[in-house]
Amino acid sequence: MTALTAQDVGVTLLERQVVDGVSLSVPAGTWLTLVGPNGAGKSTLLRAVSGAVAHSGTIAFDGVEVARLRSRERARLVAVVPQDPTRPEGMTVLDYVLLGRTPYIPYLGTESAEDLAMAGELLDTLELRSLSHRLVTELSGGEFQRSVLARALSQQAPVLLLDEPTSSLDLGHAQQVLELVDELRASRGLTVVSALHDLTTAGQFADHLVLLADGRVVAQGSAQEVLTEELISAHYGARVRVLTDPQGGVVVVPLRPGRSVREIGGVA
Amino acid sequence: MTPVSSAAATGPDTAAHALRPVRLPRRWLVASLAILLAAVLLGLTVGPAGLPLRGVLTEIVGLVPGVHLDGGLDDRQAAVLWQLRAPRVVLGLVVGAMLALAGAGYQGVFRNPLADPYLLGVAAGAGLGATFAIVSGGNRVLVPLAAFAGGVLGVAATYALGRGVGGRSTNSLILAGVAVAAFLTAVQTFVNQRNVDSLREVYGWILGRLLTAGWDEVLTVLPYIAVSAAVLLAHRRLLDVLSVGPDEAGTLGVPAARVRLVVVLAATLGTAAAVSVSGLIGFVGIVVPHIVRMLAGSSYRIVLPLAAALGATFLVVADLVARTVVSPGELPVGVVTAFVGAPFFTLVLRSARRTW
Numbered sequence: 001m002t003a004l005t006a007q008d009v010g011v012t013l014l015e016r017q018v019v020d021g022v023s024l025s026v027p028a029g030t031w032l033t034l035v036g037p038n039g040a041g042k043s044t045l046l047r048a049v050s051g052a053v054a055h056s057g058t059i060a061f062d063g064v065e066v067a068r069l070r071s072r073e074r075a076r077l078v079a080v081v082p083q084d085p086t087r088p089e090g091m092t093v094l095d096y097v098l099l100g101r102t103p104y105i106p107y108l109g110t111e112s113a114e115d116l117a118m119a120g121e122l123l124d125t126l127e128l129r130s131l132s133h134r135l136v137t138e139l140s141g142g143e144f145q146r147s148v149l150a151r152a153l154s155q156q157a158p159v160l161l162l163d164e165p166t167s168s169l170d171l172g173h174a175q176q177v178l179e180l181v182d183e184l185r186a187s188r189g190l191t192v193v194s195a196l197h198d199l200t201t202a203g204q205f206a207d208h209l210v211l212l213a214d215g216r217v218v219a220q221g222s223a224q225e226v227l228t229e230e231l232i233s234a235h236y237g238a239r240v241r242v243l244t245d246p247q248g249g250v251v252v253v254p255l256r257p258g259r260s261v262r263e264i265g266g267v268a
Numbered sequence: 269m270t271p272v273s274s275a276a277a278t279g280p281d282t283a284a285h286a287l288r289p290v291r292l293p294r295r296w297l298v299a300s301l302a303i304l305l306a307a308v309l310l311g312l313t314v315g316p317a318g319l320p321l322r323g324v325l326t327e328i329v330g331l332v333p334g335v336h337l338d339g340g341l342d343d344r345q346a347a348v349l350w351q352l353r354a355p356r357v358v359l360g361l362v363v364g365a366m367l368a369l370a371g372a373g374y375q376g377v378f379r380n381p382l383a384d385p386y387l388l389g390v391a392a393g394a395g396l397g398a399t400f401a402i403v404s405g406g407n408r409v410l411v412p413l414a415a416f417a418g419g420v421l422g423v424a425a426t427y428a429l430g431r432g433v434g435g436r437s438t439n440s441l442i443l444a445g446v447a448v449a450a451f452l453t454a455v456q457t458f459v460n461q462r463n464v465d466s467l468r469e470v471y472g473w474i475l476g477r478l479l480t481a482g483w484d485e486v487l488t489v490l491p492y493i494a495v496s497a498a499v500l501l502a503h504r505r506l507l508d509v510l511s512v513g514p515d516e517a518g519t520l521g522v523p524a525a526r527v528r529l530v531v532v533l534a535a536t537l538g539t540a541a542a543v544s545v546s547g548l549i550g551f552v553g554i555v556v557p558h559i560v561r562m563l564a565g566s567s568y569r570i571v572l573p574l575a576a577a578l579g580a581t582f583l584v585v586a587d588l589v590a591r592t593v594v595s596p597g598e599l600p601v602g603v604v605t606a607f608v609g610a611p612f613f614t615l616v617l618r619s620a621r622r623t624w
Contacts, residue, residue: 050519075521082519088511090566095290095508102509103521108502111289120287132287155520 003028003191008057020215033206041215042195075103079152083163100154142173162194300577311357361580368579370535371553376507384553385539388445392452393422403463412544419540476549476602496538507568551609
């Protein structure tokens with residue numbers, strides 16, 4: 001079953017075509033990761049999927065077009081972990097997680113006991129219960145990222161969008177968060193669409209990679225198919241060596257051009 | 269700057285006994301209502317003709333249907349209480365509550381602690397409207413009407429200009445407010461220059477005052493302020509959702525632009541009504557919500573109701589000071605609020621650790 005489809009999607013921002021003719025199809029319960037250089041349109045494509053920017057073409061969840069949905073209905077279908085989430089002043093972790101229940105709370109209503117129970121369950125899952133009355137402004141980067149994830153999960157949406165979810169995390173915390181998302185994907189049947197900078201990590205966690213450049217899809221497939229020295233060199237302008245680890249994973253290692261090494265060494 | 273809202277505990281919940289979501293703390297509610305009551309009694313009893321507290325209380329209790337008490341005030345005292353003091357105190361209550369609510373609402377939708385109810389051209393528009401009404405020399409009854417119309421037109425112009433130049437962006441709206449206010453103020457200054465005779469009266473209006481002649485002013489503005497206050501209070505949870513910014517609020521299912529429009533309309537309508545009968549009383553809209561944030565927490569579920577109570581208290585007390593400190597003369601109440609407000613404003617700026 002396909003959870004999310006995009007057909008010939010285009011986004012124009014300030015008269016610039018940022019996303020151009022992108023078509024994708026994400027089977028339910030799988031993880032698709034967008035990779036590509038800065039400005040390739042990864043975040044904008046995710047914003048189009050979440051309804052934050054207007055788009056041409058069609059984006060549909062289970063056959064329902066996103067542009068036809070009211071924001072409440074959309075928020076029940078797709079949850080977002082933004083790239084740089086705001087930390088609201090004076091708000092506790094519990095209240096922050098409860099924000100995710102907004103699409104289920106009447107317009108002028110307040111949280112029910114069920115909403116509170118669901119938030120409590122997620123605080124346990126993400127090991128945040130002991131922090132539930134701390135202010136989000138006082139959390140470490142890793143703790144806050146788990147809170148953001150808990151907020152997104154409390155939306156109970158079948159589709160989870162992650163925009164550079166690890167950009168503010170160190171290696172260990174980045175791994176923890178991605179492993180957690182993968183576990184939740186498996187246990188809850190979530191469909192995950194993410195944008196990631198780190199190519200090796202992208203290859204490790206995604207079922208399907210899509211390489212974007214200048215708003216267009218230039219390659220897609222498995223890590224082995226997308227993360228090649230030729231494609232990375234052509235679209236990132238970077239020299240890399242692509243290795244295969246013993247488990248069959250793809251490792252992308254940046255190389256320094258020989259000439260500049262000599263120059264920096266001052267041997268000339 | 270803000271205490272942890274876990275202090276807002278309201279008793280155990282069977283579904284999740286250890287979790288306490290943000291609620292209006294009962295002790296703060298009780299405390300704010302207590303000082304509100306004290307301010308009202310002070311406002312009713314203190315003045316050139318002092319009224320005995322016991323007599324005033326007896327008169328108030330006597331309002332309850334079916335209760336008849338003797339030992340109240342004599343006829344002259346009762347007339348002072350019901351025709352002079354009470355309308356003025358009640359006007360102070362509704363205007364003060366409205367300005368504080370509108371200020372908190374603006375701060376919520378613009379996510380800016382310095383936003384005040386006069387931000388989008390209400391003050392300049394109302395000032396110009398009142399100036400026209402005063403210099404035209406017509407019936408003074410028309411001044412509130414002209415101020416109300418001017419305030420609403422000022423905000424309408426700001427909205428039209430803001431949308432014209434920058435779509436739905438918050439900054440373009442605020443900058444449009446600056447442009448509209450500057451333009452309207454220039455027109456007002458020009459009109460004043462041509463009509464120096466009425467300058468004193470216009471000036472007195474701009475500084476803000478709670479002058480009443482019986483209950484007319486109160487009854488005129490009450491419907492607008494009641495509707496506006498109800499709408500703002502009903503949006504208290506949504507203002508908390510907006511604190512993560514319009515984009516994230518959108519992904520949580522809240523149409524941020526629409527909520528902002530509703531809150532701004534309600535705040536503007538209420539502010540224009542308040543300004544029409546009280547002139548431009550500054551600082552209540554900024555100072556009061558900040559005091560509440562620092563004392564009780566920054567969730568709008570706490571800020572809005574407590575700001576309404578504290579704003580009402582603040583203005584009643586400020587008006588008491590304004591009419592007693594240079595007795596038998598009167599200071600404009602706007603001078604008193606600014607006298608407290610300006611130093612406080614500096615303190616807020618010093619202690620605000622967050623970069624907005």
